Amino acid sequence: MTDVFPPDTVRCDACPVLCYIKRGHAGACDRYANIEGQLVRVDPHILLDRAKSLGTPLVPFLEREGDWDGKIMKGQDTFVTAIGAGTTYPDYKPAPFIVSSEVEGVDMVTVVTEGIFSYCGVKLKIDTDRHLGPERNLVRAQGEPVGHVTTAEYGSQMLSLGGVHHLTGGTKSEGRVTCETLLDLCNGKEVELTIDEGAGVRVAAGKPPVVNGQREERMRVGCGSATIGMFAKQWFGKVDDVVVVDDHITGVLSEHQAGKLLGVRETGIAIQGRRSTPGRYFQVAEPGTGWGGTNVSDPLAILKPFKTKFAWPHLRLLMVSTTGEQYAYYELDEELRPVEKELPEALKESVARIRENCEPALTTVLFMGGAGGSLRAGVTENPVRLTESVKRKLTRVTCGGAPAYTWPGGGITFMVDVGRMPENAFGYVPTPALVAPIEFTLKKEDYAVLGGHVDYVRPLAAVLEEKERRRQLASLPQNPWPLKPYAGGGES
Amino acid sequence: MRGPEVIRMLPDSRRLHLHDGPIDLIVEASGPKTYVVAAYVAAARRFVSILDELCSELPLLRAQVRKNSRRPRGAIAQRMFAAVEPYAEQCFITPMAAVAGAVAETVLELMTATAPLDRAYVNDGGDIAVHLAPGQRYRIGMVERPECPSLFGALELSADEGARGIATSGWRGRSFSLGIADAVTVLAETAAIADAAATVIANAVNLVDHPAITRVPACEISPDSDLGDLLVTRDVATLSGSEIATALEAGVRVAEALRERGLIHSAALYLQGHTRITASACESICLDVSKRSLLDA
Numbered sequence: 178m179t180d181v182f183p184p185d186t187v188r189c190d191a192c193p194v195l196c197y198i199k200r201g202h203a204g205a206c207d208r209y210a211n212i213e214g215q216l217v218r219v220d221p222h223i224l225l226d227r228a229k230s231l232g233t234p235l236v237p238f239l240e241r242e243g244d245w246d247g248k249i250m251k252g253q254d255t256f257v258t259a260i261g262a263g264t265t266y267p268d269y270k271p272a273p274f275i276v277s278s279e280v281e282g283v284d285m286v287t288v289v290t291e292g293i294f295s296y297c298g299v300k301l302k303i304d305t306d307r308h309l310g311p312e313r314n315l316v317r318a319q320g321e322p323v324g325h326v327t328t329a330e331y332g333s334q335m336l337s338l339g340g341v342h343h344l345t346g347g348t349k350s351e352g353r354v355t356c357e358t359l360l361d362l363c364n365g366k367e368v369e370l371t372i373d374e375g376a377g378v379r380v381a382a383g384k385p386p387v388v389n390g391q392r393e394e395r396m397r398v399g400c401g402s403a404t405i406g407m408f409a410k411q412w413f414g415k416v417d418d419v420v421v422v423d424d425h426i427t428g429v430l431s432e433h434q435a436g437k438l439l440g441v442r443e444t445g446i447a448i449q450g451r452r453s454t455p456g457r458y459f460q461v462a463e464p465g466t467g468w469g470g471t472n473v474s475d476p477l478a479i480l481k482p483f484k485t486k487f488a489w490p491h492l493r494l495l496m497v498s499t500t501g502e503q504y505a506y507y508e509l510d511e512e513l514r515p516v517e518k519e520l521p522e523a524l525k526e527s528v529a530r531i532r533e534n535c536e537p538a539l540t541t542v543l544f545m546g547g548a549g550g551s552l553r554a555g556v557t558e559n560p561v562r563l564t565e566s567v568k569r570k571l572t573r574v575t576c577g578g579a580p581a582y583t584w585p586g587g588g589i590t591f592m593v594d595v596g597r598m599p600e601n602a603f604g605y606v607p608t609p610a611l612v613a614p615i616e617f618t619l620k621k622e623d624y625a626v627l628g629g630h631v632d633y634v635r636p637l638a639a640v641l642e643e644k645e646r647r648r649q650l651a652s653l654p655q656n657p658w659p660l661k662p663y664a665g666g667g668e669s
Numbered sequence: 670m671r672g673p674e675v676i677r678m679l680p681d682s683r684r685l686h687l688h689d690g691p692i693d694l695i696v697e698a699s700g701p702k703t704y705v706v707a708a709y710v711a712a713a714r715r716f717v718s719i720l721d722e723l724c725s726e727l728p729l730l731r732a733q734v735r736k737n738s739r740r741p742r743g744a745i746a747q748r749m750f751a752a753v754e755p756y757a758e759q760c761f762i763t764p765m766a767a768v769a770g771a772v773a774e775t776v777l778e779l780m781t782a783t784a785p786l787d788r789a790y791v792n793d794g795g796d797i798a799v800h801l802a803p804g805q806r807y808r809i810g811m812v813e814r815p816e817c818p819s820l821f822g823a824l825e826l827s828a829d830e831g832a833r834g835i836a837t838s839g840w841r842g843r844s845f846s847l848g849i850a851d852a853v854t855v856l857a858e859t860a861a862i863a864d865a866a867a868t869v870i871a872n873a874v875n876l877v878d879h880p881a882i883t884r885v886p887a888c889e890i891s892p893d894s895d896l897g898d899l900l901v902t903r904d905v906a907t908l909s910g911s912e913i914a915t916a917l918e919a920g921v922r923v924a925e926a927l928r929e930r931g932l933i934h935s936a937a938l939y940l941q942g943h944t945r946i947t948a949s950a951c952e953s954i955c956l957d958v959s960k961r962s963l964l965d966a
Contacts, residue, residue: 186892192690193724197892205891206691207843 185214187607218604218612256652256659257640258578259289259614260602275630277621278637284621286634287659288556295610297546298324298339299362300592303378303386304396304538306424306499308464308472309334310375317371321354322347326372332396336370338362344609356609362542363595363603363611376466382542383596389466395535397499401428401469402457404499407534408527409435412495415523418444419495422461422479422503424470432456445487445513446494449479469498476505483513495524501531541596544576544603546613548589555630556617562627563617564589572619575659577602578652581615591615597656618659674720676713685709687716692772695792696780698800704784711783712776712791719745719772730764731895745771752861755932756869763895769796770836770864777860791860794843796836796867798860801828809835824856824937832934834860838867839939845887845894845901849916849940850874855924856934866924866933874920874938881906908941917945 185200189209196204203210274289316324324338343355361368367381379387401423419430430436431444433456450461461479465472476496497504507515553560566572574581579597584590604612675688685696698705722743734757748771749764756762773791777798789800806827837854840846853871857863883904887896924936924947935948
């Protein structure tokens with residue numbers, strides 16, 4: 178292409194067609210358009226439909242015989258989400274949709290806008306005990322730093338991605354890749370991440386994580402010590418000792434309080450690492466992606482020789498990981514050395530039980546963003562009043578109809594589980610920043626009090642009459658109905 | 670930044686929806702369940718590489734096809750080229766005129782090669798490739814304005830007739846048209862051939878220099894349009910009965926010529942409430958479908 182295009186022509190990079198789009202026009206797909214010189218997604222505007230929430234998760238709306246009974250227009254059963262609503266600029270302009278509806282006798286107003294969030298990120302909870310990398314180390318996508326490892330929580334590793342420093346504080350490429358990574362994660366797409374001095378993971382919201390090419394199936398039932406406590410009774414009499422291998426707390430049946438109470442005989446077992454309390458060991462190996470989140474692939478590596486004073490030939494030993502995914506059964510020979518044998522039938526059930534009690538391992542993605550002053554100005558002429566109203570729980574914040582948790586403290590910083598939002602709810606602008614839907618719902622009288630753009634309030638029926646680019650979805654059953662008047666509670 | 674491609678079943682659990690960039694396919698197959706599933710898996714596998722394949726030679730596919738034009742390399746691109754080649758000497762045309770039909774028939778062919786299906790279709794935004802096992806038939810509704818679907822006609826496709834492609838073109842559709850037809854629906858041997866022919870016939874439904882027609886150079890709307898600075902129709906005001914007849918007649922002449930050349934089976938031309946049909950006796954296109962719904966496609 179050697180042609181010279183007007184300066185406000187944008188090149189869309191949403192797909193390899195790479196359309197040049199002129200101001201006010203859409204690309205070949207009709208999904209992305211150039212609005213005021215910005216590339217904006219113009220997917221059909223999404224309405225949640227409560228009446229159909231029991232049925233199918235997605236109903237593309239086509240006004241055709243039979244699809245439309247005319248009733249929904251009047252009722253309280255349609256919620257206008259901000260997905261595809263667009264945004265307004267400059268900031269003093271009222272939000273694109275300010276919709277009034279009567280719900281259970283109360284006049285409600287929902288202010289609907291898409292926010293451009295250059296201050297935003299995602300929190301990833303990856304259900305795995307495998308060591309993903311040291312805390313504070315960088316998380317990279319396509320080689321660019323996009324976040325860091327925060328903490329290990331119960332059965333999960335937490336990553337924090339995005340934020341303004343990665344989006345706009347680094348190189349252009351860092352910002353672009355960060356934006357792309359956040360967008361993909363928020364829209365449910367799989368993303369490949371690597372952690373400095375750590376693992377490579379493939380993660381997608383609501384799907385099992387893949388760590389170093391290995392798909393996680395199960396989340397552990399408890400730490401190694403807890404597992405001993407839970408299953409001691411089932412092992413008693415069927416095996417002489419059990420070691421539950423865990424990077425955090427490895428448990429040993431014969432030394433553990435649970436074993437003692439059952440009268441399990443001392444076995445002379447000796448474990449590498451630091452003993453915390455009887456039958457509980459820290460640091461039996463290095464963290465890794467082997468047994469129970471250690472770097473161990475042969476569990477005997479964590480054992481020292483048995484104490485001859487207590488051990489006896491033919492002593493039966495079970496070693497198992499916290500998820501039951503790895504296990505091995507040994508009997509001691511005449512020299513008191515463990516020899517691997519086939520797992521006896523009587524023990525198979527207990528190993529299966531551990532596995533069964535481990536819930537499916539998932540990656541969950543929380544989008545976190547702050548509704549800045551300019552976004553709030555689209556709601557009210559006095560932005561701080563909106564903050565106050567949200568804090569006082571007079572105004573409910575939702576994202577694409579999904580409940581959002583609003584952080585205490587200043588501003589409107591919220592988190593939302595992207596798994597509860599309609600699919601592909603997020604977009605982006607090349608700034609780079611994410612475009613996320615946000616809706617503020619409050620009583621009409623409260624809206625007037627906080628200086629809302631009351632002159633721009635339109636009844637729901639009028640919004641529904643705009644038939645172009647609109648899509649009707651069933652609301653997700655697990656979400657509370659966003660319009661329902663309520664007494665309190667940011668998250669419900 | 671590339672958006673995610675969509676591969677999912679529609680809520681009716683029967684139809685498969687495939688979406689990537691500007692390509693949007695609705696796929697349905699009937700037959701034993703294992704065959705249908707195998708065909709859907711094959712369709713989805715092939716689908717994910719289509720857009721990249723086409724974009725890898727996009728400039729060539731957007732270029733006018735002349736007598737000695739360079740042929741593209743990709744399998745789908747070659748179908749596009751072959752479908753528009755018959756018009757190279759007659760009018761301006763690019764392989765993009767057959768892109769939707771070529772994509773539809775490529776996906777369909779893979780499905781039918783994977784499993785023996787009773788019948789199947791791949792609908793690429795109104796350009797449809799159809800498979801019919803012996804004895805099977807499809808009823809297809811025709812719509813003149815995509816934004817308010819009401820049928821202006823219906824047609825029946827049965828296994829013993831040769832048409833396996835249906836395509837519709839018009840200025841109200843997603844692609845630009847040089848003509849003023851609201852819709853021209855064409856039945857042809859394959860979807861790519863139908864797609865190209867519908868474009869050519871819709872372009873021919875026209876009135877020269879008429880004040881009721883608003884035309885704009887394609888590149889003013891879409892800078893990288895394959896139509897360059899050719900004038901494309903943006904609006905058509907209400908025309909008189911004789912003007913409609915004149916415009917439709919121009920289209921019918923082209924459609925008849927294409928039928929004689931064996932390029933199409935039949936065509937239905939629609940302009941401001943008036944319809945003309947070009948068809949051989951054995952094909953049944955009926956226009957009295959006031960209240961029937963779209964049965965299949």
